[in-house]
Amino acid sequence: MKPPRVRFAPSPTGRLHIGGLRTALFNYLFTRKNGGVFILRIEDTDQKRLVPESLEDILRNLAAYGLTVDEGPRLIDGKISEVGSYGPYTQSKRLPLYRRAIDELIEQGSAYPCFCTVQRLSELRTSQEAQHLAPGYDGHCRNITPDEARRRRTAGEPCVIRFRTPKKGQTVAHDLIRGDVTFKHETLEDVVLFKTDGFPTYHLANVVDDHAMDITHVIRAEEWLPSLPLHLLLYAAFTWTPPEFAHLPLILGPTRKKLSKRDGDTAAADFLNEYVPMAMVNFISLLGWNPKTEQEYYASLDVLVKDFDLAKVNKAGAIFDVAKLKHLNRLHMRALPPEKLATLMQLECTADEAIRFLPIITEKAETFSDVRSGIAFLLAAELVYEPSLLVPKAGTREKTITVLTAFLQWLPTCGEQTWRNAEALKAETLAWVAKNSWTNSEALWPLRVALSGLAKSPDVFAIACALQKVKVLERIQRAIEHVKNLQK
RNA sequence: GGCGCCAUCGUCUAGCGGCUAGGACACUUGGUUCUCAUCCAAGAAACAGGGGUUCGAUUCCCCUUGGCGCUACCA
Numbered sequence A: 001m002k003p004p005r006v007r008f009a010p011s012p013t014g015r016l017h018i019g020g021l022r023t024a025l026f027n028y029l030f031t032r033k034n035g036g037v038f039i040l041r042i043e044d045t046d047q048k049r050l051v052p053e054s055l056e057d058i059l060r061n062l063a064a065y066g067l068t069v070d071e072g073p074r075l076i077d078g079k080i081s082e083v084g085s086y087g088p089y090t091q092s093k094r095l096p097l098y099r100r101a102i103d104e105l106i107e108q109g110s111a112y113p114c115f116c117t118v119q120r121l122s123e124l125r126t127s128q129e130a131q132h133l134a135p136g137y138d139g140h141c142r143n144i145t146p147d148e149a150r151r152r153r154t155a156g157e158p159c160v161i162r163f164r165t166p167k168k169g170q171t172v173a174h175d176l177i178r179g180d181v182t183f184k185h186e187t188l189e190d191v192v193l194f195k196t197d198g199f200p201t202y203h204l205a206n207v208v209d210d211h212a213m214d215i216t217h218v219i220r221a222e223e224w225l226p227s228l229p230l231h232l233l234l235y236a237a238f239t240w241t242p243p244e245f246a247h248l249p250l251i252l253g254p255t256r257k258k259l260s261k262r263d264g265d266t267a268a269a270d271f272l273n274e275y276v277p278m279a280m281v282n283f284i285s286l287l288g289w290n291p292k293t294e295q296e297y298y299a300s301l302d303v304l305v306k307d308f309d310l311a312k313v314n315k316a317g318a319i320f321d322v323a324k325l326k327h328l329n330r331l332h333m334r335a336l337p338p339e340k341l342a343t344l345m346q347l348e349c350t351a352d353e354a355i356r357f358l359p360i361i362t363e364k365a366e367t368f369s370d371v372r373s374g375i376a377f378l379l380a381a382e383l384v385y386e387p388s389l390l391v392p393k394a395g396t397r398e399k400t401i402t403v404l405t406a407f408l409q410w411l412p413t414c415g416e417q418t419w420r421n422a423e424a425l426k427a428e429t430l431a432w433v434a435k436n437s438w439t440n441s442e443a444l445w446p447l448r449v450a451l452s453g454l455a456k457s458p459d460v461f462a463i464a465c466a467l468q469k470v471k472v473l474e475r476i477q478r479a480i481e482h483v484k485n486l487q488k
Numbered sequence B: 001g002g003c004g005c006c007a008u009c010g011u012c013u014a015g016c017g018g019c020u021a022g023g024a025c026a027c028u029u030g031g032u033u034c035u036c037a038u039c040c041a042a043g044a045a046a047c048a049g050g051g052g053u054u055c056g057a058u059u060c061c062c063c064u065u066g067g068c069g070c071u072a073c074c075a
Helices: A018-033 A054-064 A095-107 A118-130 A146-154 A202-212 A222-238 A268-272 A277-285 A301-307 A322-335 A338-344 A351-361 A368-379 A397-413 A416-420 A422-435 A440-452 A460-485
Strands: A005-008 A037-040 A072-076 A079-083 A111-114 A160-163 A170-175 A179-184 A192-194 A217-221 A244-248
Touching: A005 A018, A005 A217, A018 A037, A018 A054, A018 A217, A018 A244, A018 A268, A018 A277, A018 A301, A037 A054, A037 A072, A054 A072, A054 A079, A054 A268, A095 A111, A095 A160, A095 A192, A095 A202, A095 A222, A111 A146, A111 A192, A160 A222, A170 A222, A170 A244, A179 A222, A192 A202, A202 A222, A217 A222, A222 A244, A268 A277, A277 A301, A277 A322, A338 A351, A351 A368, A351 A460, A368 A460, A397 A440, A397 A460, A416 A422, A416 A460, A422 A440, A422 A460, A440 A460
Parallel strands: A005 A037, A217 A244
Antiparallel strands: A072 A079, A111 A160, A160 A192, A170 A179
């Protein structure tokens, strides 16, 4: 296979969403796997829906998730610039190209001006619906002679340009994922290729650009499948060789409908706040694709690239289930060096603190929020908690004072090696507790609460070792004061 | 309504004519335990229905049903 050239072509109409991220990811994986080029093209032909910040959001997120763009707009030091020799990569800057293309189509009779007003079209639709007919353009302007059309256009009458869809025959489209799909031409409409505002529609711009940019494979979401015959017909009209097509299964919300804002967080950026980017990539890669082995954990994009294969992409849509993402995220958080994880989630702590504290917390944390709330008691300068919590359910105030005071005396006698190893500290402490004829719960519960201030916390010895001797003794001292102040 | 796509546990999926239908997540139970978890062990859980083809269908074909997508001078 010659090196593929693929593109991710979002519209800058809002924040990059999960569906878009997945499409970008599959394009990226496919082209990296085959030694090709990953192109970003901005499809901003709908001027009404433009959202100025969205381009930057798209760029930032692709970068954050590790999808490096080879050609197209890039964000460097907060400034957007384009790289690549097929530019510009923004459709609003390519208007002459589309004008030339549409003129060619009109010239050869494959497209024609349509002077129908928006009002006529909407009335047509209403009446069709009232009669339970399939809504669609009725070909009103299809047979206006070229001469008359030219006259009316020069007279300044506004018009759109429609594709003259062949009425007979059929198009058999080959999809890399779905195989051959047949569309009868009689069910196709004369769609608008060029709007009155001087911009092309998606269909025209898309085909013209994919050809101009030497795109070899169009990998996009399944929602585009119905317009595939039109695109193929356009390639034929231009006598261009079409690229290969692959239509990805949709990502669904809990109700099995196309994932949308209604389903909660759907912007790629939202997930950056809670999940390791690679965990998200890992999770999303498994939506509609799998390596046909039992592997589910992918540590990096490179490993994913090795296994990726378009032939292993499924046909059915997949529900986006956060539970699995959380599971994978836990795995990725644990695999990351603590100081890297701390930086990634912008945790306010030193590298040393990250190394000592994070491993204990990521034991059970599934999201960044879990980590933030979980690690708070370890980072706190001083613990704030309800003093009565120090006394075990079955214990007494006096006993608790005795135990904590004893710990204060005894713990410093443990060696440095012991303080570095939670298992060793546990072994020695348990032996000492037994020697004192205390039960584990009457001794360890107060100690754990003294160190954590929490009813539920990680292992007391892990906490002690992480906190280190000075801090531990300090917190026990405070705890003893708390208990002493308790009402008898 | 029309056109198109799709169909294995709750979810993501393996399976490409013969399997006790496998794995992961979630869930349940037990063990470990100073708490909550982790961890370990066990368990419950699926081939939408009906016809064919075949010695034999989860698997191939058809129909039904169901779900989804598209049906804009949006992408």
